[in-house]
Amino acid sequence: MSCSSCTNQPVTPEVFGAEGEHPDFPNGSTNPCKLCTPLGACLAFKGIAGAVPLLHGSQGCATYIRRYLISHFREPVDIASTNFSEDTAVFGGRKNLHTALDNVGRQYRPALVGIATTCLSETMGENMPMLLGEYRAEARDLPPEAERPELVHVSTPSFKGTHASGFHAAVRAIVTALAGTESPGATAESRLAIFPGMVSPEDLRHLRDFCAAWGEDAITLVPDYSETLDGPSWADFIRTPPGGTTIDELRALSHAKAALELGHSLATAPITAGTHLKTKFSVPLHRLGLPIGVRANDAFCTALAEATGRELPERIAAERGRLLDSYVDAHKYLAGKKAIVYGEDDLVAGLTVFLAETGVVPVLVASGERNGRLAEAIFTAAPELRNRIEVREGSDFGEIEQRIEELKPDMLIGSSKGYKLARSLGVPLVRCGFPVHDRLGAQRIRLLGYGGTQQLFDRIVNALLEAKQEHSDIGYSYL
Amino acid sequence: MTQPLEILPSRAASIVEAGQAGGSVRCGKVSVAGSVSQRACVFCGSRVVLYPIADALHLVHGPIGCAAYTWDIRGAQSSGPQLFRNSFSTDLQELDVIYGGEQKLERALRELIAKHKPKAAFVYGTCIVGLIGDDVAAVCKRLSAETGIPVLPVASEGFKGTKKDGYKAACEALYKLIGTGDTSEISPLSINLMGDFNIAGESWVIREYFERMGIQVVATITGDGRVDAIRRCHGAKLNLVQCSGSMTHLAKKMHEEHGIPFKRVSFFGIEDMSAALYDVAKFFGGEELMDKARAVVRDEVAKIYPQLRAWRDDLHGKKAAVYVGGAFKAFSLVRALRTLGMRTAVVGTQTGDADDYNTLREMCDPGTIIVDDSNPIELAKFCLEQDVDLFIGGVKERPIAYKLGIGFCDHNHERKECLAGFVGMLNFGREVHASVMSPVWNFVPRRAAKHAITPTAGAPKSKEAVA
Numbered sequence: 001m002s003c004s005s006c007t008n009q010p011v012t013p014e015v016f017g018a019e020g021e022h023p024d025f026p027n028g029s030t031n032p033c034k035l036c037t038p039l040g041a042c043l044a045f046k047g048i049a050g051a052v053p054l055l056h057g058s059q060g061c062a063t064y065i066r067r068y069l070i071s072h073f074r075e076p077v078d079i080a081s082t083n084f085s086e087d088t089a090v091f092g093g094r095k096n097l098h099t100a101l102d103n104v105g106r107q108y109r110p111a112l113v114g115i116a117t118t119c120l121s122e123t124m125g126e127n128m129p130m131l132l133g134e135y136r137a138e139a140r141d142l143p144p145e146a147e148r149p150e151l152v153h154v155s156t157p158s159f160k161g162t163h164a165s166g167f168h169a170a171v172r173a174i175v176t177a178l179a180g181t182e183s184p185g186a187t188a189e190s191r192l193a194i195f196p197g198m199v200s201p202e203d204l205r206h207l208r209d210f211c212a213a214w215g216e217d218a219i220t221l222v223p224d225y226s227e228t229l230d231g232p233s234w235a236d237f238i239r240t241p242p243g244g245t246t247i248d249e250l251r252a253l254s255h256a257k258a259a260l261e262l263g264h265s266l267a268t269a270p271i272t273a274g275t276h277l278k279t280k281f282s283v284p285l286h287r288l289g290l291p292i293g294v295r296a297n298d299a300f301c302t303a304l305a306e307a308t309g310r311e312l313p314e315r316i317a318a319e320r321g322r323l324l325d326s327y328v329d330a331h332k333y334l335a336g337k338k339a340i341v342y343g344e345d346d347l348v349a350g351l352t353v354f355l356a357e358t359g360v361v362p363v364l365v366a367s368g369e370r371n372g373r374l375a376e377a378i379f380t381a382a383p384e385l386r387n388r389i390e391v392r393e394g395s396d397f398g399e400i401e402q403r404i405e406e407l408k409p410d411m412l413i414g415s416s417k418g419y420k421l422a423r424s425l426g427v428p429l430v431r432c433g434f435p436v437h438d439r440l441g442a443q444r445i446r447l448l449g450y451g452g453t454q455q456l457f458d459r460i461v462n463a464l465l466e467a468k469q470e471h472s473d474i475g476y477s478y479l
Numbered sequence: 480m481t482q483p484l485e486i487l488p489s490r491a492a493s494i495v496e497a498g499q500a501g502g503s504v505r506c507g508k509v510s511v512a513g514s515v516s517q518r519a520c521v522f523c524g525s526r527v528v529l530y531p532i533a534d535a536l537h538l539v540h541g542p543i544g545c546a547a548y549t550w551d552i553r554g555a556q557s558s559g560p561q562l563f564r565n566s567f568s569t570d571l572q573e574l575d576v577i578y579g580g581e582q583k584l585e586r587a588l589r590e591l592i593a594k595h596k597p598k599a600a601f602v603y604g605t606c607i608v609g610l611i612g613d614d615v616a617a618v619c620k621r622l623s624a625e626t627g628i629p630v631l632p633v634a635s636e637g638f639k640g641t642k643k644d645g646y647k648a649a650c651e652a653l654y655k656l657i658g659t660g661d662t663s664e665i666s667p668l669s670i671n672l673m674g675d676f677n678i679a680g681e682s683w684v685i686r687e688y689f690e691r692m693g694i695q696v697v698a699t700i701t702g703d704g705r706v707d708a709i710r711r712c713h714g715a716k717l718n719l720v721q722c723s724g725s726m727t728h729l730a731k732k733m734h735e736e737h738g739i740p741f742k743r744v745s746f747f748g749i750e751d752m753s754a755a756l757y758d759v760a761k762f763f764g765g766e767e768l769m770d771k772a773r774a775v776v777r778d779e780v781a782k783i784y785p786q787l788r789a790w791r792d793d794l795h796g797k798k799a800a801v802y803v804g805g806a807f808k809a810f811s812l813v814r815a816l817r818t819l820g821m822r823t824a825v826v827g828t829q830t831g832d833a834d835d836y837n838t839l840r841e842m843c844d845p846g847t848i849i850v851d852d853s854n855p856i857e858l859a860k861f862c863l864e865q866d867v868d869l870f871i872g873g874v875k876e877r878p879i880a881y882k883l884g885i886g887f888c889d890h891n892h893e894r895k896e897c898l899a900g901f902v903g904m905l906n907f908g909r910e911v912h913a914s915v916m917s918p919v920w921n922f923v924p925r926r927a928a929k930h931a932i933t934p935t936a937g938a939p940k941s942k943e944a945v946a
């Protein structure tokens with residue numbers, strides 16, 4: 001068994017700022033704008049071919065996380081748990097972990113088991129690398145070497161970090177564990193690698209498409225849950241749904257042509273999957289924002305031009321042209337409109353930078369994340385916003401609500417968790433990000449690329465037009 | 480995909496077939512490690528039970544997840560305050576874990592009570608609170624003295640048992656409220672409704688039936704619950720306990736301490752709903768009351784029967800799989816499905832006990848698979864083997880059904896449909912009929928072969944055909 005964690009340090013999400021405390025809200029949270037760290041890790045593991053996530057802790061966390069993911073993706077999301085009991089909490093989780101690995105192996109025949117810790121096992125101080133090392137050494141009745149799953153461990157205490165940091169930590173753990181572990185003599189082609197962050201299955205498919213337009217027919221997306229979490233109807237039960245980044249692709253990352261890592265905030269994180277490839281294997285790294293809006297997409301295209309040596313494809317140029325044209329068509333509808341944007345740090349940064357291009361003022365940008373990077377990430381990418389908007393980390397809906405009266409937003413942009421607020425204000429909510437629990441098709445919401453921005457842009461404009469129409473006494477049908 | 484779906488050897492004893500000899504179903508055990516159990520944790524059990532108390536503050540003491548995942552996802556309704564629909568958490572951070580979270584808890588309670596002025600506060604302990612050793616009870620006592628409202632600790636650390644233990648912890652917390660209110664002006668014909676959570680207004684429906692019989696409902700525990708009503712509910716003469724798993728503990732305590740007898744009932748399906756009304760009439764005695772109960776049943780059944788009969792014609796002979804939390808609900812569903820002409824081919828629960836499974840064995844047709852604490856692979860296997868047309872369960876089971884092209888009815892706390900009472904039976908029938916009879920099943924791969932609708936070259940693949 002190739003137990004990655006025995007040789008590598010566990011990967012912990014980074015925490016910055018004043019001891020993780022929010023200066024204004026030191027006493028807890030009201031209606032959170034974040035989820036817990038292992039949820040992000042499970043999502044990332046779902047994007048690896050044949051992978052099964054396993055949470056080291058008690059049953060509840062796994063079940064809650066499953067239900068939350070299922071309600072968003074409307075797909076089966078199997079997450080195993082080591083099922084701690086009182087005894088386990090006292091004597092340690094060694095036996096449970098080993099039994100769980102046996103049972104997951106037997107039931108799912110996985111290619112990889114992604115082991116994420118929970119608050120409980122982290123507080124107990126479980127030594128995961130050691131426990132996994134022992135498992136490899138001790139277990140006797142395992143299938144032959146070639147059929148044993150990879151074991152990748154990521155440390156995901158929720159008392160530091162959010163689902164977004166858990167996602168990034170898991171991606172980093174996967175890449176750290178597997179890149180460069182091919183058997184000698186393997187000759188996989190040198191591909192473009194993309195670390196897209198927590199985006200929708202539709203956006204993942206779109207990224208492939210986008211790169212195909214640049215002549216890159218095969219790219220390595222890490223993770224890629226475009227099929228595993230948005231798949232077709234089945235004829236028979238499938239243990240681990242098809243799709244996902246394959247182990248071989250992950251091994252070959254060490255000689256990727258270039259790596260593109262998306263996320264304005266992630267771009268200044270000290271260690272990521274991308275920086276690992278760069279420092280260890282000298283893979284050229286482009287750290288970019290999520291390609292939403294003209295500027296971020298231009299930067300994305302510049303990076304692709306550099307990585308591929310090709311010029312902007314006509315098809316993409318045409319998409320860009322149409323997007324700009326619609327900016328012009330709609331500019332008066334949007335002028336001075338105020339939006340509150342909330343969600344994961346990279347998502348809100350991407351949305352904010354885009355909104356600034358259109359005339360919408362993102363008056364309040366709120367994230368549950370507390371890594372101290374968000375404001376700078378936004379102002380670096382959209383300097384015109386500096387000193388004009390509020391950016392809040394460690395935020396929650398309780399806090400957003402307190403700012404509403406003064407800010408008087410015209411719209412909310414973010415997950416379905418803002419619905420109650422939007423409803424009480426009587427303003428539209430443009431749904432994107434995670435979770436969207438009250439609409440169909442959360443997996444197919446597009447934001448990325450000029451084309452994805454176009455869809456988002458149309459939705460924003462039309463939401464405002466619709467609100468205007470509904471609130472008018474006359475009810476024009478010609479706007 | 481072609482590999483057989485395997486049952487873990489350690490799980491085999493938890494599965495039996497009705498009509499077959501064999502030992503009793505292994506149940507009431509902690510889930511097997513590495514099995515993808517559909518169960519939750521102790522905290523989940525407590526949260527389910529106490530959540531609908533609308534004018535209380537519910538503060539989850541722990542890291543964010545446990546609170547975030549239970550924020551406003553249930554269908555429990557309130558006729559007044561909406562405070563319960565918020566998610567309050569101490570959102571413990573690393574330093575709290577190291578130095579203890581008591582101070583943070585105290586500050587949070589003080590601030591939230593001042594801000595929201597609840598009638599009581601429940602403080603739920605989660606896993607790591609049990610580990611870092613916070614004295615939650617002491618903090619609650621202090622704050623109770625300081626603020627003048629009951630501040631009640633709920634010992635719901637996730638790893639300390641199963642969901643059932645969470646029910647018990649919730650009952651213990653509730654019990655501290657009971658007996659502290661004024662019981663004047665309570666009728667001799669009075670009951671409490673326990674274990675109904677007012678999902679989509681169900682408690683209101685049930686309450687109205689009893690009121691028509693001239694029976695006073697003192698407290699609904701906890702659907703559309705109010706702290707003051709719970710405080711005086713020991714003045715009622717009878718406790719009606721539905722969803723047996725969650726509230727029997729409280730009913731037993733009230734029996735011992737306050738001498739109030741209880742009856743286990745179910746409000747799902749015509750048979751069980753009627754039986755509940757008759758049981759209460761019998762308890763209080765008198766032909767007049769029984770006549771009133773009969774009148775309610777007669778009037779209500781007359782309203783729904785013609786429609787049910789029409790659906791029954793369509794649904795006759797269709798097969799269902801049932802996987803729910805408590806066994807009492809499973810019993811009711813087996814009967815309600817029969818009312819619709821359907822057969823239960825698979826039935827399982829998260830928390831049933833040995834007696835419950837024996838009852839299921841007796842009431843189900845031979846060949847029915849009966850299972851405790853199942854997981855997705857098993858459930859899928861049973862559904863395929865039994866070729867069911869409908870799955871009744873919760874959100875976690877829904878994708879298993881949908882992926883395999885099987886109809887689905889949500890019977891969990893998250894549902895937004897009223898399924899209790901006679902009107903609930905009508906809604907249930909409507910939902911089952913809508914799902915089972917949908918034309919989409921003609922196109923899904925599992926069924927398409929039978930209907931000879933398969934994609935040919937140039938034709939869209941089955942997925943697109945459905946979309």
Ligand code: SF4
Nearest residue numbers: 036061119158544545
């Ligand atoms: S204990 Fe931690 S990991 Fe588990 S649900 Fe709560 S926050 Fe998430």
Ligand code: SF4
Nearest residue numbers: 060061520545606637
């Ligand atoms: S941490 Fe414990 S209490 Fe919270 S969801 Fe997980 S198992 Fe339940």
